Each structure stands twice: as structure tokens, then as C-alpha cells.
Amino acid sequence: MELSQEAKSKVEETTQEANASVEALTNSVNSEMEKAKQSALTSTLSEETNKQIDSVKQKAEEIGNMKVSELLSFGGDNDAESESEEN
Secondary structure (H helix, E strand, O other): OHHHHHHHHHHHHHHHHHHHHHHHHHHHHHHHHHHHHHHHHHHHHHHHHHHHHHHHHHHHHHHHHHHHHHHHHHHHHHHHHHHHHHO
16 A cells, blocks of 8 residues: 555656646747747848838939939920020
């Protein structure tokens, strides 16, 4: 009987240790999954941000080119007006 009680005690102790190990592993896995999710989100946001920055740069260049062309055509109109006024 004494052996049986000692065996039960050992089984209970081992079960508690196993449960603690399982809980620690579960927490570790959950933590790693959360880190992976955050990393993926950050990566996606970085890609999206870079796309938006490129888009803004392209639009700024287009606006810059448009303003230059407007200035050139405006300058050309002024030259034509100045020439006609001089004549």
C-alpha cells in the first residue's frame, strides 16, 4: 500500500510538471506567433508605405513637369505679347 501511495504521489507530481511544461510551451508558441504576426504586419505596412512614397514622388514629378511646361508656355506667350506690343 505504501508503494501505491508513493506511486500516486509521483504520478501527480509528474503530471503537474508536465502541465507546467505544456503551459510554458504554449505561451512560448503564442508569443512567437504574435511576433510573427507583428513582423508580417510591419513588413506589409513598410511595403505599402514605400508604394505610397513612390506614388507621391511620381505625382510630385508630374506636377513639377507640368508647372515647368506651364511656365515655358506662359513665358512663350509673354514673349509673343511683348513682341506684338513692340511692333
